[in-house]
Structures are given as structure tokens and as C-alpha cells.
Amino acid sequence: MICVFSGGSGSGKSELAEKCAIRLAESRKGGLYYYATMRVWDKEGERRVEKHRRQRAGRGFVTVECPSYLDTEPSGGVILLECLSNRLANAMFCDRDEDPAGVILGEVKALAEKNSVVIVTNEVFSDGAEYDAETERYIDILGRLNCELCRMAELVVESVYGIPVVHKGELV
Amino acid sequence: MIVLVIGGRAQGKTEYIRRELNVTDEEIACAFGENKAIVHLEKLIRERGGEAVLRELENRFSHDCILCCDEVGMGIVPMEKSERDYRDDVGRTLCAIAKRADRVIRVFAGIGQRIK
Structure with missing residues (x-):
């Protein structure tokens, strides 16, 4: 099962996705995993990671650091993937994967066969600005990934300042 | 009754x-005066910071209050730190x-x- 949570910066999407993952885990025996994809480069990154750690402290998540490879071993559990946009940026700009969308889709499909996967992604599509070719390619690939994952998903939610706007399925 | 109206720029809020x-x-202003509706909260947040705006x-x-704000933060993460902080705020x-x-x-x- 796949659930997708999207939204802009500071839209409260992580909080909604965490709550969904916790509720899904209540009815399962497997583990509750937090797949952290962010590579930390500086103090600002450290603070962001620290903020998210505080937010989920005591909620029962096992943190798995996976900036460039999503561990597909778990079975029967709930995986919160935080977040797709960082995972894609790493695949494109650090690991230089030739087919980043294909790699990530393969990982998510493998995970979702045996687990519930809650994916946090990002709305980066509406600022109307022009960017360099690399960034334009990133936006296009993230958009297509979002479309493909939302097509497979049972639940698609957009977080609008903490309010869940359900585009597909029913909120769990 | 507190009503919050949000949406992208120039969407007719x-x-x-x-x-x-x-x-x-006459009831509309981008200020914390006697106006019934406060529009462009995003500008007030940029000028004063979110915490100060929340205090106001x-x-x-x-009492009854209508608040309008542009939805921001739906684009690529900006290069400039102050712009990133602003979106988060x-x-x-x-x-x-x-x-x-x-x-x-x-x-x-x-x-x-x-x-x-």
C-alpha cells in the first residue's frame, strides 16, 4: 500500500504523514521505519534534521539513513519515506544515476510489495520561475514521479497549512 | 468567527x-488597524516576522476577522537563505x-x- 503526502515548504506535510504512518503501524506487527533521505551539508541542514527528530521523538520510529539507496529488506512494516524530493536530488546530483526515476520507482515498488509505504514529496511546480537545465530536469522528473506514485497510491493527500486536502482515497 | 483565505498570487482572493x-x-487593509479584513499577510510576515504577526x-x-494570505513555498527551494527562511516562516x-x-x-x- 502506498500513501502520498505532498505540499509546499512549511505546509505541515511531514506531521500529517507521520500521523498516518503511526496509525497504519497500530494495525500491523512489523516495524515502523523512518527513511531519512537528507544529506546534511551545513548548520541549516543540521537544524532541519534536529527539528524533525524532535517532532518524531518518542513516536516509535526506527530511523534508517538512506540518502542514496532505499533499504528494501523490511517486511510487514510501515515505512515513512521522508522525502522523495531529497531522494531524487541525491540520485541526480550526488550519485549521478542515469535513470533516477526508474531506480526510485523500483525501490518504492519493491518496498510496497511487502510493506505500507507513506511517501512525503514536495510541491515545487508553481513558482513560474526559469531555472538552469539541470534544475528544470529535476522539476520534470519529480513531477512525473509524483504522478506515477499517486497513480499507484491508495491515498493522496495535499497538506495546506496543516489541513489535509484529500485528492484520492480516504484518510487513515 | 475567524476566516482565513489563502491561494496563489493574483488568484482573486x-x-x-x-x-x-x-x-x-474601506474594511480592507494590509495592516492591523480597525480594518475588518487583513490582506497580504505574507507581506506583514516578511516585514515583521511570523511571531510578531501572531502576537498582533x-x-x-x-472578534470577527478575515485574513488573506498568498500561498508561498510551492516552488524550488531558493538559493538565498533569507528567502528560504521567509517561506518557512x-x-x-x-x-x-x-x-x-x-x-x-x-x-x-x-x-x-x-x-x-
């Missing part, structure tokens, strides 16, 4: 509150206001959708 919430031009609003939440502040609001309306191309 002010027009919407005139039309649907019967607010007159605390005094208004006891608007997001956090609006999450807090949305929690307090009785109604949240999102305006898309002039069409309002009540999401809370």
Missing part, C-alpha cells in the same frame, strides 16, 4: 472576500492561524473551496 463575505473596500493577531481573534505562521480559524477557504482562479 480580495475579490472573493468582497463578493462572498460582503467586505467593503492574538488581540484580534476575540509563512508556512509555520499559517499552520498556526489555520488551526485557530473557524473556516479556511482556498481560492483557485477566483473559485473558493472551503477546506476547513
